[in-house]
Amino acid sequence: MSVTATDGFDDPAYRDGIVDLLGLLGLGELTGFERMAADAGLAPTLADKAALAGMAVTEFHHFEHIRDRLGELGASVDEAMAPFRDALEQFHANTAPADWLEGLVKAYVGDGIAADFYREVAEEVDPLTRQLVLEVLADAGHADFAVERVREAIAADSRVAGRLALWARRLVGEALAQAQRVAVDRDALAVLVVGGAGRAGLDLAEIGQLFARITRKHADRMTKLGLSP
Amino acid sequence: MSVTATDGFDDPAYRDGIVDLLGLLGLGELTGFERMAADAGLAPTLADKAALAGMAVTEFHHFEHIRDRLGELGASVDEAMAPFRDALEQFHANTAPADWLEGLVKAYVGDGIAADFYREVAEEVDPLTRQLVLEVLADAGHADFAVERVREAIAADSRVAGRLALWARRLVGEALAQAQRVAVDRDALAVLVVGGAGRAGLDLAEIGQLFARITRKHADRMTKLGLSP
Numbered sequence: 099m100s101v102t103a104t105d106g107f108d109d110p111a112y113r114d115g116i117v118d119l120l121g122l123l124g125l126g127e128l129t130g131f132e133r134m135a136a137d138a139g140l141a142p143t144l145a146d147k148a149a150l151a152g153m154a155v156t157e158f159h160h161f162e163h164i165r166d167r168l169g170e171l172g173a174s175v176d177e178a179m180a181p182f183r184d185a186l187e188q189f190h191a192n193t194a195p196a197d198w199l200e201g202l203v204k205a206y207v208g209d210g211i212a213a214d215f216y217r218e219v220a221e222e223v224d225p226l227t228r229q230l231v232l233e234v235l236a237d238a239g240h241a242d243f244a245v246e247r248v249r250e251a252i253a254a255d256s257r258v259a260g261r262l263a264l265w266a267r268r269l270v271g272e273a274l275a276q277a278q279r280v281a282v283d284r285d286a287l288a289v290l291v292v293g294g295a296g297r298a299g300l301d302l303a304e305i306g307q308l309f310a311r312i313t314r315k316h317a318d319r320m321t322k323l324g325l326s327p
Numbered sequence: 328m329s330v331t332a333t334d335g336f337d338d339p340a341y342r343d344g345i346v347d348l349l350g351l352l353g354l355g356e357l358t359g360f361e362r363m364a365a366d367a368g369l370a371p372t373l374a375d376k377a378a379l380a381g382m383a384v385t386e387f388h389h390f391e392h393i394r395d396r397l398g399e400l401g402a403s404v405d406e407a408m409a410p411f412r413d414a415l416e417q418f419h420a421n422t423a424p425a426d427w428l429e430g431l432v433k434a435y436v437g438d439g440i441a442a443d444f445y446r447e448v449a450e451e452v453d454p455l456t457r458q459l460v461l462e463v464l465a466d467a468g469h470a471d472f473a474v475e476r477v478r479e480a481i482a483a484d485s486r487v488a489g490r491l492a493l494w495a496r497r498l499v500g501e502a503l504a505q506a507q508r509v510a511v512d513r514d515a516l517a518v519l520v521v522g523g524a525g526r527a528g529l530d531l532a533e534i535g536q537l538f539a540r541i542t543r544k545h546a547d548r549m550t551k552l553g554l555s556p
Contacts, residue, residue: 125373131380135364144354144405144412148390151360155387158380165377176373183373 105224107171114286116227117171119219121178122280122287124164126212127234128179129186130205131157134240137201149243156238167230181284185276192272199251199258200265203323206244207266210319211273213237214312222290222299245322252324263325270316334453336400343515345456346400348448350407351509351516353393355441356463357408358415359434360386363469366430378472385467396459410513414505421501428480428487429494432552435473436495439548440502442466443541451519451528474551481553492554499545 106112134154141147165175193208195201213235220231252259281288293299300308317327335341363383370376394404422437424430442464449460481488510517522528529537546556 128373128377128380132364132368132376135361135383136368139361139365144357144408147361148357148394148404151357151387151390154364155384158384161377161380175377179373 105226107224111286111289113171115290116223117168117173117178118181118284118287119216119223119227119231119290120164120168120171120173121175121180122182123216123231123234124161124168124175125179125182125186127157127161127164129190130209131155131161133190133201134205137195137198137205140195140198140201142198146247150240153238153240153243160234163230163234167227182280185280185283189272189276193269199248199262202244202247203262203266203325204269206241206248206323207269207316207319208273209240211270211312211316214315215277218308218312219291248323248325259325262323263320266320266323266325334455336453340515340518342400344519345452346397346402346407347410347513347516348445348452348456348460348519349393349397349400349402350404350409351411352445352460352463353390353397353404354408354411354415356386356390356393358419359438360384360390362419362430363434366424366427366434369424369427369430371427375476379469382467382469382472389463392459392463396456411509414509414512418501418505422498428477428491431473431476432491432495432554433498435470435477435552436498436545436548437502438469440499440541440545443544444506447537447541448520477552477554488554491552492549495549495552495554 107116131154134150134157138147138150138154141150168175168178193204195204216231216235220228223231248262252262289299291299292305320327336345360383363379363386367376367379367383370379397404397407422433424433445460445464449457452460477491481491518528520528521534549556
């Protein structure tokens, strides 16, 4: 795949924004790999362990696609990911799951919100980038797996639902705090969404609608888990 | 690949031994995946993190090969792995690395000894099983990676060498304790090595030579790391 000027890459600010986007997404996949692999260690059965390990491996292969694409853009994946390391590490340090169920809820709720955000941003970028973003967001079966296990646990002990609902709320709060930090720090990425010199973007009303869509989809996921949003 | 009687599978004890062997090896690869993924979380740089994550993924693909082969033998991978879960979990619980370097030494030294043992056992089994065992033991580059990082750390601070040499000795002690437990518990596996009703195996002198070879290769690895055996 070659980069053509018509994709918008003749604008250095646009290219920087895409490198930022892929850096953030790549680090998300790499830490997603780590987190799912760690959750596999909490699995109650060897079958669950192997299933979760397999999903972690899919995340790593997504990371490899992003690394390859950054290479095509002449960017180093390590450098592209570096600006987001603190925010992601802080998020994970503040939301370390205490058990198997918290890990499943975290992956489902957290990855769900992140994926909704990336899909929104994908609407604003060139077709090749969009295709890559949508491809690496494809769910490896983790969502159904998490929903099934969490619902089973609630059926066995209804008190689990209250604890996990609180946990999900804490996750969303932490995710927003770190997302705001990234938005403030990384102009190039923010410009992809809100526009900037010579580039159209979302206006304030559209940003409001974007948040409303992401919030609604989050509530749908909570309902699927059997938790009050 | 089909199973033919000429491979020795007409003997139920032989088949049980192979299922045990593949179960142990499969669980070793799956926990190796988990452990390397966890070590990736301790990596000092994103490049090291991605490198180690990639090696973890290779271990998982090895696990998949073993699972497929067990399926061909009509055995469930979960059931085949289950008898070894306690021993492997106990080993890892007793040898949780305190830092990045201890994790590298553990993987290099521990996997090295395990691989030497499996290679010895592979000499005693049918060609198809032997080929699979040798294939999944192929190093994914982890050995060179570990040697390089450990030697750099010793060059930067020679006191590291003493601490890591003690650590390696503890690893070997724990590994032997768990291996003995497995040998006592799993007759079918032991029979593959030492023989049994209707099957030749190693005699006592040959077992002594086997241990001597494994010990010598362990000493070679320690020297490569820059540690006294």
